Amino acid sequence: MENSISDIGEALQFVRQFDTRKPKLGLILGSGLGAVAELVADAVEISTGSIPGYPESTVAGHSGSLVIGDLAGVLVAIVRGRVHCYEGHSVRAVAFPVRLLHGLGVRRLIVTNAAGGANPDLSPGSIMFIEDHINSVGKNPLVGPNLDHGPRFPDMSEPYDLDWISEAESIAGAEGIRVHRGVYLWTLGPSYETKAEVRAFARLGADAIGMSTVPEVIQAVYLGMKVLGISTITNRAAGLGDDRLSHEDVLEVGRRVGADLKRLVSGIVRRT
Numbered sequence: 001m002e003n004s005i006s007d008i009g010e011a012l013q014f015v016r017q018f019d020t021r022k023p024k025l026g027l028i029l030g031s032g033l034g035a036v037a038e039l040v041a042d043a044v045e046i047s048t049g050s051i052p053g054y055p056e057s058t059v060a061g062h063s064g065s066l067v068i069g070d071l072a073g074v075l076v077a078i079v080r081g082r083v084h085c086y087e088g089h090s091v092r093a094v095a096f097p098v099r100l101l102h103g104l105g106v107r108r109l110i111v112t113n114a115a116g117g118a119n120p121d122l123s124p125g126s127i128m129f130i131e132d133h134i135n136s137v138g139k140n141p142l143v144g145p146n147l148d149h150g151p152r153f154p155d156m157s158e159p160y161d162l163d164w165i166s167e168a169e170s171i172a173g174a175e176g177i178r179v180h181r182g183v184y185l186w187t188l189g190p191s192y193e194t195k196a197e198v199r200a201f202a203r204l205g206a207d208a209i210g211m212s213t214v215p216e217v218i219q220a221v222y223l224g225m226k227v228l229g230i231s232t233i234t235n236r237a238a239g240l241g242d243d244r245l246s247h248e249d250v251l252e253v254g255r256r257v258g259a260d261l262k263r264l265v266s267g268i269v270r271r272t
């Protein structure tokens, strides 16, 4: 069966052949936001394509990697190159990396993503801590057999740890990095939203819109992890800016914010 508990078992065994350390903190890095992995010392890097049960990346020539090592004095496991439902993966497959991180010992998870700003206060280049999310796709990685024996009906009243956000805000302040807080709304993609959809989502309470993160966060909360979500606003959502949206622009803004984000994330990790 897809992603049965034994898949995780095999994947864990495989990873432990390369590294037996037990990371307590995990990071899943979004598109164009991989730079923080460059700061990892004593790194062991494993291609996700070689890990049994790991969903195959469909981006040509870019199988992702799992990096285990020391970041700012903390042993971390970093997933570079997450997988998305729009690639054709089931929502359960998209949550596989979180189950793997949990099996390795991770109990705190930082997820980053690129998102469009639906709130006019969020201009391209803004950094937003995710306070809450809206699952507009309606798919849930926990549908089906209760594989990891957590609660059948997990509470989602605080998926993103509010104390961790406050702490991260004070770190941002000390670093001189301006940050926002807001609600992230997940869309399936891969097409961007229409202008009417953006208006509708903003009315529903969305500040930022993106194509990832929610499946992984639901899985992490189910497994009892503390989660911090960080969106980089790479563009104004459709209809709120002048330009047509392109993936190249999204990556370009992601890279521009990269230096701040790298500093912010390593500061947050250091204080964990």
Ligand code: HPA
Residues within 6 Å of the ligand: 114, 115, 116, 117, 187, 192, 193, 209, 210, 211, 234, 235, 236, 237, 238, 245, 250
């Ligand atoms: N919409 C959805 N996903 C995105 C966007 C957007 O405007 N920008 C970056 N990821």
